[in-house]
Amino acid sequence: MIAVLGSLLLVLLLAMGMPVAFAMAVSGVAGLFAVGGLDLVMGMVKSSTISSVNSYELITIPMFILMAEFIIISRIADELFDATAVWVGRLPGGLGVAVVLAGALFGAISGSSTASAATLSSTALPAMMRQGYSLRTAGALVAITGTLAILIPPSIALVLYAIIADVSVGKLLIAGVVPGLLSVMALITLIIGMSLFRPKAVPPGIRHPWSKKLSVLRITLPMLILFGAVTGVLYAGITTPTEASAMGALAALVLGAVQGRLTLRDAGRALVSAARVSCMIAIIILGAHIFGYFFTLTQTATAIVSWVSGLEVSVYWVMLVILVIYLILGCFLDQVAILILTVPIMLPVVVELGFDPVWFGVMVVMVAEVGMITPPMGLNVFVVARYTGQPVHEIFAGILPFFACMLGMVIILGLMPEIILWLPGQMSN
């Protein structure tokens, strides 16, 4: 009963617009107070504040964020779209294909599909319009490309899931590679198909000379190598994810400085900005510790697990319901908030039902991202609509084929978990 009241309080505080971290801490403290009075509260706060933050694995998050900030501030990312447009421009629907690739790379860097959608709205969208793309298709493409990015390493969401679920960070990061690449390929195939059959919405491509192709590589190639190196080092198990992330950040800093795109002042701005984002995530983890302790104390998680495993339905129906919940949550909640709020409750259920936690992590992150473009709520669509000054329903109308494509991808990955689990299974421990 107390657990239900505590959860209701949490929902109320979230609805009031209290930051997620504070809402979890406040409702957790209130719940603990109801269970064991002030002594319990003080004991818990004392033991949890430092211990939820001083973990070596957690450092992966600030370091990947820092790497992203260095790259974004040195504006290498801005040139991604130009580079991909020159390289794949001659394919049917070439510019659209370029947007998918640039979105995937940019999202992999920034770790935020919303940020990716916003940036591409300002760079790629006008370029597509000039080449004669229909507005709804162009807007929809920009809204969706960010969503696949979340799977491609280094994905903050997958690191966070791994930490919450207590599974190997390296395995999770590598598990995102194949589904991420498959989604990119599926979207590219769709665009080429659209260009061939509906050339009015997706015009054919334009050829670019080799000299131009080589000149754009000067800026973007080193960054691509950096990303490949971070992923490769993780896959081969040469360093821990923490070490790979710190080396990646340092390399991004050096890269920006050598190319003359990162002044001392820029580097300072990147540090401050990274400190803010990583603080936001760490404080949410702290809040989740407090609320999670309250949940454990009231044995709520165990109760939910035994209730679900007592249900007389197929485990696949339960999984379907869980994934639909994530799709809905993804429409309006931040990815970090979704993971922290739900994974501690869902994961024991999922493991009890016999599913693999690594597979579940990739599915959750992916489904929640598809939620960001799901009508009628999807956040990314609103971002693009607001940025371009177009009506929301116009963009939603264009998004349907892409949405169906991503949903199909999720269903395939759901039915064939080996696709996700194969690559991490090849890793040396």
Add this chain to the structure above:
Amino acid sequence: MKWISLADREVARLERIAIIGASLCMLFMMLVVALDVVMRYLFRAPLGWGYDLVANFLMVGATFLAVSETFRRGGHVAVNLFQNMMRPNVRRWVDAASALMVIPVLLAMVVTGWQSTARAVARDETIPGIVPWPMWASYILVPIGAGLLMLRMGAHLADLLSGGKGHVPETVDHQIETTDPAVDTRPEGDER
């Protein structure tokens, strides 16, 4: 209300110092971990003390020293779906209620954090490892960070109660602004 804006400015001054501290923690985290890797793989001589320093001090510092400034800038993620539907006056009271509820939790952090610090000093506690780093230097970061956020919450609450807008959490618009370098040209601390 003159004293409210004065309080706001003074807390902001402390926050600026703290966020610089947090940023330095980030920088050293990167350097120490990277140095550790280089020493281990190139010279087969790992630092040994890197792990303790990074996890117990730099990570804690990066988190707690940044928490208040991040709040002031609206950087803590919140669900603002319903908030955006509220009338400004209703929203002001809702925000004030939120702030009022957060303050006791922060007080608990300050008190317990301070107790841990004082005990570590009295018993001369150190971290077990190659370098015996003093524990209090890690513990004290909690009351500093939580205390600063408590001051910030107090100023925020006073601002809301006297009719101001307070510090608004991150929204979609805010994300657009900060991701586009062409748009984000505001000088530091000039968002109000």
